Amino acid sequence: MGPTLTHIALHVPDLDACMAFYADFCGLRLIHQRPAKGSRIVWMAEPGREQAFVIVMMPGGTxxxxxxxxxxxxxxxxxxxxxxxxxxxxxxxxxxxxxxxxxxxxxxxxxxxxxxxxxxxxxxxxxxxxxxxxxxxxxxxxxxxx
The missing domain is CATH 3.10.180.10 (2,3-Dihydroxybiphenyl 1,2-Dioxygenase, domain 1)
Known part of the structure; x- marks a missing residue:
C-alpha cells in the first residue's frame, strides 16, 4: 500500500473565523483541539470521516x-x-x-x-x-x- 492523504494543515490569521466558516459552509465539525504556544491547534472533519481526512488549523498565518x-x-x-x-x-x-x-x-x-x-x-x-x-x-x- 502506498501513501494515503490524511490531512492538510494551514496557518490562518483568524482561527475562530476560519473554524466558523468551515463549520457553516462545509459542514465540518471540531474533532480535536490542543493548546499550542498561547493559542490552540484544531482539527476539523466531515462527520463520519474523522479517521479518513482532517483539516488542521493553526493560528499565525497571513x-x-x-x-x-x-x-x-x-x-x-x-x-x-x-x-x-x-x-x-x-x-x-x-x-x-x-x-x-x-x-x-x-x-x-x-x-x-x-x-x-x-x-x-x-x-x-x-x-x-x-x-x-x-x-x-x-x-x-x-x-x-x-
Whole structure:
C-alpha cells in the first residue's frame, strides 16, 4: 500500500473565523483541539470521516491574496445543482463569492467558488466523478463520461 492523504494543515490569521466558516459552509465539525504556544491547534472533519481526512488549523498565518483566476482551491462535492446555487447565494450575501455558479465539461461539472477568511478558495461542485456517489474508474484508470 502506498501513501494515503490524511490531512492538510494551514496557518490562518483568524482561527475562530476560519473554524466558523468551515463549520457553516462545509459542514465540518471540531474533532480535536490542543493548546499550542498561547493559542490552540484544531482539527476539523466531515462527520463520519474523522479517521479518513482532517483539516488542521493553526493560528499565525497571513491572509492569502489569490487572484480571481487562480484556481488553487479545496474542493467539496454537493448533492445537487440546487445545493451549489444555495452555497453561492449564501456566499454572495456574506461577501465571499469569487466564482459564480458555472458549468464546465466533464469531469469538472457545475461549481462555484468561495473565499474563506484566510483567503483560501473553496470550490463547491456537483457532477464531478469524486466524492459520494462517484462512479468507479474504468479498467484503464479513466472515468467514463456520463
Amino acid at each position: 491572509p492569502r491574496n489569490l487572484a480571481a483566476d487562480d484556481y488553487s482551491h479545496f474542493g467539496f462535492a454537493l448533492p445537487s445543482r440546487d445545493a451549489v446555487d444555495e452555497i453561492a447565494k449564501r456566499a454572495q450575501q456574506a461577501g465571499c463569492l469569487i466564482w459564480s455558479p458555472r458549468d464546465d465539461p466533464f469531469p469538472v461539472g457545475y461549481y462555484c467558488g468561495v473565499r474563506d477568511p484566510a483567503g483560501n478558495y473553496v470550490e463547491f461542485s456537483f457532477g464531478q466523478p469524486l466524492g459520494p456517489g462517484a462512479q468507479p474508474l474504468e479498467s484503464d484508470g479513466e472515468w467514463s463520461s456520463p
